[in-house]
Amino acid sequence: xxxxxxxxxxxxxxxxxxxxxxxxxxxxxxxxxxxxxxxxxxxxxxxxxxxxxxxxxxxxxxxxxxxxxxxxxxxxxxxxxxxxxxxxxxxxxxxxxxxxxxxxxxxxxxxxxx
Amino acid sequence: xxxxxxxxxxxxxxxxxxxxxxxxxxxxxxxxxxxxxxxxxxxxxxxxxxxxxxxxxxxxxxxxxxxxxxxxxxxxxxxxxxxxxxxxxxxxxxxxxxxxxxxxxxxxxxxxx
Numbered sequence: 001x002x003x004x005x006x007x008x009x010x011x012x013x014x015x016x017x018x019x020x021x022x023x024x025x026x027x028x029x030x031x032x033x034x035x036x037x038x039x040x041x042x043x044x045x046x047x048x049x050x051x052x053x054x055x056x057x058x059x060x061x062x063x064x065x066x067x068x069x070x071x072x073x074x075x076x077x078x079x080x081x082x083x084x085x086x087x088x089x090x091x092x093x094x095x096x097x098x099x100x101x102x103x104x105x106x107x108x109x110x111x112x113x114x
Numbered sequence: 115x116x117x118x119x120x121x122x123x124x125x126x127x128x129x130x131x132x133x134x135x136x137x138x139x140x141x142x143x144x145x146x147x148x149x150x151x152x153x154x155x156x157x158x159x160x161x162x163x164x165x166x167x168x169x170x171x172x173x174x175x176x177x178x179x180x181x182x183x184x185x186x187x188x189x190x191x192x193x194x195x196x197x198x199x200x201x202x203x204x205x206x207x208x209x210x211x212x213x214x215x216x217x218x219x220x221x222x223x224x225x226x227x
Contacts, residue, residue: 002171042219106157108155108157
């Protein structure tokens with residue numbers, strides 16, 4: 001099983017619908033992140049959480065919300081999806097223990113809003 | 115966070131050594147330099163991290179001059195499977211620090227047969 005699992009892998013939804021993207025991890029990491037990637041724009045941070053009780057906005061949080069249900073689970077919601085939220089979404093985790101180097105990313109969720 | 119500048123794209127033939135240079139003029143004393151690799155439709159993958167001088171692992175080498183205002187990722191004898199986007203990031207702390215990493219547009223490396 002993957003260390004960081006994102007569901008669904010692909011999703012097509014209609015404008016105005018509420019949609020939730022889910023992320024779970026088996027790394028035991030406290031820190032979790034949601035990034036969005038658009039073609040040619042690199043990754044942009046939406047929200048991040050350093051522990052279960054901590055939620056922080058990233059550079060592009062408008063139109064999104066998150067929930068950290070447990071150390072291992074961090075979900076991203078689009079309250080009312082719009083076409084310009086069509087993108088590839090990545091969840092990532094990071095740790096602080098010795099030997100924990102870098103971020104571990106999930107395989108991504110490709111979201112299309114029509 | 116220190117801003118990084120790296121070439122948008124590079125081409126190389128198989129078997130050649132590829133060097134991707136990243137500039138980070140405003141790097142802070144406690145900042146580390148980290149490189150990630152991303153294949154199409156996959157999340158970025160950690161490659162290497164360093165603070166100064168040279169770091170080498172099974173994938174790449176990272177060269178950092180004394181002033182730390184730049185760094186060079188070196189990929190020995192690239193193959194077609196090294197075609198990817200490579201990101202240079204600067205962040206505080208030895209691992210991931212206390213500030214989320216900021217990914218720029220990276221360098222798109224195309225390896226040609």
